[in-house]
Amino acid sequence: MPEIDPTEHEISDLGPKVNQVEDADELREMLELEESGEDRTPVKTLIESRIETLEAEDEEPEDAGAVDLSEKTAADVGNLIRDIDEVEELEALLEQEESGENRDSVKRLVQQRIDSVQGSDDDGEEEEILPPEEAHPELDHPTADKKHVRALEDGEYRDMWVYCETQHGELLDVSKEMLGKARELMDGYNEDYDEEEKVVAVVIGDEAESIAEETVAYGADLAVFYEDERLGRFRHKPYAEVYCDMARGAGHPYGREDRPEADWHDYDEPRYAIFPATHNGRDLSALVQAELDSGLASDCSDLYIENEVISNPVKTGAKDKVEFERVLHMPRPDFSGFEYSTILCLDSPRREFHPQGASVIPGKFELPDPDPEREGEVVEHSFDLDESWLDVEVTDHDRLEGGVDLTDHEVVVCVGRGIDRDPTEGIELGVELSETFDDGAFGLTRGVITSSFQFDGHVEQYTGEDRQIGESGQEVEPTLYIAAGVSGAIQHKVGCEESDTIVAINTDEHADIRDWSDYYIHGDLFDVLPAFTEAVESGSVDAALQNFGAVPAGGGDDD
Amino acid sequence: MTEDANDSAAVRTDGGESTMSEHEHYEAIVVGCGPGGAAAAAALAENDVETLVLERGVDAGSKNVSGGLIYAEEAAPYTIDDLFPDFREEATERPAEEYKMHNVSGNKVASFDLEEIHHGGTEWCDAVLRREMDSWLADRVHERTRETGGGLLTDVRVNGLLREGGEIVGVTCDELDPITADVIVAADGVNSELARDAGLMNWDEPEDWFQGVKAVVDMDRETIEERFDLDGPDDGAAHLFSGDLFEGVRGGGFLYTNEDSLSIGTVFHLDSIAEERAEPQDLLDALLTHPLLDQWFQGEYEELEYSAKLVPDSKKVANPSPHSGRLLLVGDAAGQMQAQGPIIKGMNHAVSAGGLAAEAFQDAKTRGDPTLAGDLYEQKLEGEGVMDQLRPTRYEATSWLSESSIATSIGSAVMNSPIGRFGVKTFDGLLEKSFNSPFVLGMIPDTKISYVTVPTVIGDVLGEPVSADNEIEPPDLADRIGDLTYDVGDPHIEVLDNSYEASGTAVTACPVSAEDFGGGCYRSETVESNGSKERVVSLDTQPCVECGTCAVVADTHWEHPAGGKGVEFKQG
Structure with missing residues (x-):
């Protein structure tokens, strides 16, 4: 009689119990019990597979080469290979997995083990370093056309460079946010490491000098700018060339030969480089970091500088653990922000990766207040553009229309679904009233925009989504807001409740809008609006309100 | 997680050059993190x-x-607390210890105890609020699936199936690139877009659905315990209501006690709502304002949330073969919702199905052929008795009779005749017994007799008058809509035929629309074009609670909003 009678257990409890049984005969007895009892297929499968596992173990104990990986979970494999020190044996396992289940998780585990076994075998002995194309001729090399590496050997790196993007001659907010963050980071850095490294603002464009001066107020110690009227719009080739020329110090092995020495740039390349994760910033950051042969963490949501202990042999060489200093930590969201990865850009034993580069999501850092008293140096960069970099010409450009702006007017007239009896006339009457005021605008509720009302051609320009007032449209706060035939749903209220005075015109005395308007006129908008227009034309709003027997409504005391 | 910028994929190039076959691949994808999806994911991770779990809400449960009420049945292959220990302590409200049914006729009410049928075969049964429950489950699901190399992602809407050479190989999403998997568990709810993409479910017949509408009502715990006469936080009550308080619409009402709120709602046959042109929010209000409920409200009423959903009638639509290729349907997506007479059980079946789907995939893998998962899943549903509960043979045998309208009117006439009424009186005790019989309940026809006539007669003949004045005022539809928060994004529903004949039923049947109400989803309008007047409907999806009613009763193209968009339930 086996210790466990499977028929007395739920399937869910049996898994762990069965897997603890070490005797195949006992398992066979259990199988018989199940067959003569409940006869549940999953239970039988469970027991059978345990029997098979045990028998396989019995046949070939401890010989990993004979292990059938397909029967093992990734966790089992992890345990199994912990005791294997032979690279060949591990490689055999890797091959088996590749030709079998080919699970990434398993391959990764085995490969990690291989790496760590090999790492400890090295014992300081120098391995011959071959370019990847020669080391692994059997692999496809999609980057084979990149024939050389431009990384430095024993390069000198200093400062944090901030690329300050502009538009229409103004610094973007994200540029200011990055300058503020860079200031904070480098103040901490200089204190922690007892250094005097700078925040360097980079400005490229047709009016770069004045903007470069402005960057100082936001935290730059030094602004380097390149001004050329041909660079009024972003074009990636010349912008990237200019940036890289700025970044490489005099005597840089891959820089231009006539690069003059500069006191402020007594190093080879920037230590850190940050860019905005805007359309143009992403474009430029990728080109620049590739040209400087470093990495890039794109779309980062935070930055901080810390030392980091690393055990990955790719980075540490043969050693177990190495502490990397002054590491820029670059957290970025993955999978629509569900997970965060922190990206580090670390030198390898045989190759340097600088600048440590990131692009930063706009709005993630606080927008600093400018300090006009701050002092800093502004340096013009001189460099000749190659005509061929400008082959791509911007022949035309258009600034997207913001649509109708209802937000900055003295008076806004809004009509709602109360116009349903004659929608075209309703629009006409509303527009007419809005035009009576010197600074009046005309808007609609979402209810009208999503209705199936048929409008005549001449009022169609007034019935678009760009005139919607409310939560999903524009939020307005005029001195006077006149809402005709508007019931006052909460989503609409959000869009206009900050108005100084709200006048509601409605046939329904119980309409919600009455609760939050200052005056309520009980009446049909088709009668009230034209008369209201006339009264405003010949007198004043107050007079008009009195004419219509407007009564103070619920919201009257909030101002 | 840390990785190196210079030798990882951190520099992503979205050049669109990648070939179609190079998709991210997981062994299993679970779509939706309700109880069915959570059970499947937990069992797969085990x-x-x-396993990768994709959830379209900002949070599971939203x-x-x-x-x-969630049940754990003694005979079930999986229960939620087997899979998620501490579930009852952490994620549920109060147990439904007391279980009563109230037959209402005007102001007269006859109350029956249904505890025998409620507790029979039941290990436990607790009231739940889904936002809290599902997000608790989701945290555990994420932890466990992460250990397998997957995880749970929210704000991702799966919008269809990825096929290669006609075979289902994965899913497509609004927010992410297509992902392939060896098995896809669609636990994406009653309006499952995957089930429809695979042709396994449709939205054709109102007869196949119930519509439930619910209000969560604020009430502090001491007050609940006092007014429902409960022994502390581990005691709770469930009340059902039927009879003539719903203007002849077939269905009933319920009230469950939560820790510090009440869940009060109504469930009706959708075809009846459509035929009677009933306004669901008014039917709910009819229950809320009935004098019987005054004993609990005592003049105080604060509604925390208004919500609605469709409920599949498993007797008609539970798909006996809910799989196609690598796709397995679980829970509401497969029509696995048992609603027979007063018993409404759905989440427990979704949990069983989720566990069995995972088990089927594991068995199929053990047999070396993952494509067997679908067939094994079907066998398990059958073998574990899940399908028999969902589609009882007894119902199939009597349905031809009980659903014919002739039988209904004869039955109705008999019930209303002096003999029938006399019968009720004579068999007083027997009636209560028969409501407690699973065998009788399995045969109960879905007609007016069982929902309206019988309870009304029972209430009238056996009932005691309720004299209280219930003076509460439930909020109107505009306020109910206003209290829900929306960021709907692009309209996710399109009316294909906006004539009143084709789509006008949606104006009344939609729980956030009404005739003469301009602030809802569906509005009835009269437009004048070329001199002739025409009655049409217009649609604004902003107030949509994503129940799916209009997909059935109107001519629409219906999809869910993109991930993270649309209604967000705080109670659920």
């Missing part, structure tokens, strides 16, 4: 299957509504 077996070390690399899209989910249920009446509010």
Whole structure:
């Protein structure tokens, strides 16, 4: 009689119990019990597979080469290979997995083990370093056309460079946010490491000098700018060339030969480089970091500088653990922000990766207040553009229309679904009233925009989504807001409740809008609006309100 | 997680050059993290299957509504607390210890005890609020699936199936690139877009659906315990209501006690709502304002949330073969919702189905052929008795009779005749017994007799008058809509035929629309074009609670909003 009678257990409890049984005969007895009892297929499968596992173990104990990986979970494999020190044996396992289940998780585990076994075998002995194309001729090399590496050997790196993007001659907010963050980071850095490294603002464009001066107020110690009227719009080739020329110090092995020495740039390349994760910033950051042969963490949501202990042999060489200093930590969201990865850009034993580069999501850092008293140096960069970099010409450009702006007017007239009896006339009457005021605008509720009302051609320009007032449209706060035939749903209220005075015109005395308007006129908008227009034309709003027997409504005391 | 910028994929190039076959791959994808999806994911993770769970809400539970009772049945292959220990302590409200049914006729009410049928075969049964419950489950699901190399992602809407050479190989999403998997568990709810993409479910017949509408009402715990006469936080009550308080619409009402709120709602046959042109929010109000409920409200009423959902009638639509290729349907997506007479059980079946789907995939893998998962899943549903509960043979045998309208009117006439009424009186005790019989309940026809006539007669003949004045005022529809928060994004529903004949029923049947109400989803309008007047409907999806009613009763193209968009339930 086996210790466990499977028929007395739920399937869910049996898994762990069965897997603890070490005797195949006992398992066979259990199988018989199940067959003569409940006869549940999953239970039988469970027991059978345990029997098979045990028998396989019995046949070939401890010989990993004979292990059938397909029967093992990734966790089992992890345990199994912990005791294997032979690279060949591990490689055999890797091959088996590749030709079998080919699970990434398993391959990764085995490969990690291989790496760590090999790492400890090295014992300081120098391995011959071959370019990847020669080391692994059997692999496809999609980057084979990149024939050389431009990384430095024993390069000198200093400062944090901030690329300050502009538009229409103004610094973007994200540029200011990055300058503020860079200031904070480098103040901490200089204190922690007892250094005097700078925040360097980079400005490229047709009016770069004045903007470069402005960057100082936001935290730059030094602004380097390149001004050329041909660079009024972003074009990636010349912008990237200019940036890289700025970044490489005099005597840089891959820089231009006539690069003059500069006191402020007594190093080879920037230590850190940050860019905005805007359309143009992403474009430029990728080109620049590739040209400087470093990495890039794109779309980062935070930055901080810390030392980091690393055990990955790719980075540490043969050693177990190495502490990397002054590491820029670059957290970025993955999978629509569900997970965060922190990206580090670390030198390898045989190759340097600088600048440590990131692009930063706009709005993630606080927008600093400018300090006009701050002092800093502004340096013009001189460099000749190659005509061929400008082959791509911007022949035309258009600034997207913001649509109708209802937000900055003295008076806004809004009509709602109360116009349903004659929608075209309703629009006409509303527009007419809005035009009576010197600074009046005309808007609609979402209810009208999503209705199936048929409008005549001449009022169609007034019935678009760009005139919607409310939560999903524009939020307005005029001195006077006149809402005709508007019931006052909460989503609409959000869009206009900050108005100084709200006048509601409605046939329904119980309409919600009455609760939050200052005056309520009980009446049909088709009668009230034209008369209201006339009264405003010949007198004043107050007079008009009195004419219509407007009564103070619920919201009257909030101002 | 840390990785190196210079030798990892951190520099992503979205050049669109990648070939179609190079998709991200997981062993299993679970779509939706309600109880069915959570059960499937937990059971898959238990077996070390690399599992990715995709949820379209900002948080699991933010899209989910249920009446509010979850059962653990003694005979079930999986129960939620087997899979998630501490579930009852952490994620549920109060147990439904007391279980009563009230037959209402005007102001007269006859109350029956249904505890025998409620507790029979039941290990436990608790009231739940889905936002809290599902997000608790989701945290555990994420932890466990991460260990397999997967995890749970929210704000991702799966919008269809990825096929290669006609075979289902994965899913497509609004927010992410297509992902392939060896098995896809669609637990994406009653309006499952995957089930429809695979042709396994449709939205054709109102007869196949119930519509549930619910209000969660604020009430502090001491007050609940006092007014429902409960022994502390581990005691709770469930009340059902039927009879003539719903203007002849077939269905009933419920009230469950939560820790510090009440779940009160109504469930009706959708075809009846459509035929009677009933306004669901008015039917709910009819229950809320009935004098019988005054004993609990005592003049105080604060509604925390208004919500609605469709409920599949498993007797008609539970798909006996809910799989196609690598796709397995679980829970509401497969029509697995048992609603027979007063018994409403859905989440427990979803949990069983989720566990069995995972088990089927594991068995199929053990047999070396993952494509067997669908067939094994079907066998397990059958073998574990899940399908028999969902589609009882007794019902299939009598349905031809009980659903014919002739039988209904004869039955109705008999019930209303002096003999029938006399019968009720004579068999007083027997009636209560028969409501407690699973065998009788399995045969109960879905007609007016059982929902309206019988309870009304029972209430009238046996009932005691209720004299209280219930003076509460439930909020109007505009306020109910206003209290829900929306960021709907692009309209996710399109009316294909906006004539009143084709789509006008949606104006009344939609729980956030009404005739003469301009602030809802569906509005009835009269437009004048070329001199002739025409009655049409217009649609604004902003107030949509994503129940799916209009997909059935109107001519629409219906999809869910993109991930993270649309209604967000705080209670659920």
